[in-house]
Amino acid sequence: MSDSEGRGTSGVDDELSLPKATVQKLITEMMPDDIVCAKDTRELLIDCCVEFIHLIASEANEICEKETKKTIAAEHVISALQSLGFESYVEEVQEVLNDHKEQQKQDRDRKSTRLENSGMSEEELLKAQQMLFEQSRLKYQEQQQ
Template identity: 60%
Template structure:
């Protein structure tokens, strides 16, 4: 099996371009390790390679599940099914919790947008009102400073 089989038909050479932000991974590793333990650069790079390979594995399996269901978009349910099919059942509860939190955040964001639209004001009118409130606040602050 070549390095590129099972990766959704990616063109040879494209896997080398895939990575994770090194600084972010280094920070995560540092947070997980005791204060008196350091992580070598080579170790961090190996962790990144393992994470990228894991992502390839899960996404390839999720893609197969998606195709079997005649779907064109990989949904969260496909990822969860891929985790289970590949023997990572222990991850599914945490993934489902994160998905639930994400959906809640999206709902809250949509409510905020709904309130904006429900105001019946244009963006220019809202900006004008905001500037007026800022000006009134500055004036009140300046009067208390004197």
């Protein structure tokens, strides 16, 4: 694909890139203090990461389609890693997935606990919310005049 076909000068479409600051932070954390990473090297790493993501996503999509599913699930990504020969990543990916699921559960529990601890019924909370919205609207209208 040429530059005129939508790819940037680094070879990666801007929409399909990774945040440069995030990549720089990862590189800095992974490299010894006495090693410096050149800009073109960072761009090459970004290109490689994007290609890796495309490869895994494409394989996960094929696995998903074979199962006649419409949504790629984490299990499809893990299967893709295995089928593409990246078995060494599976254990760490599974740990991250488990941590993510646990964090989501804790977030849901924390939200429901706050609701329960409010001492108000759902109807009372809704009424209070509507009243706050109305107060906010009135305050905004006053500021506009």
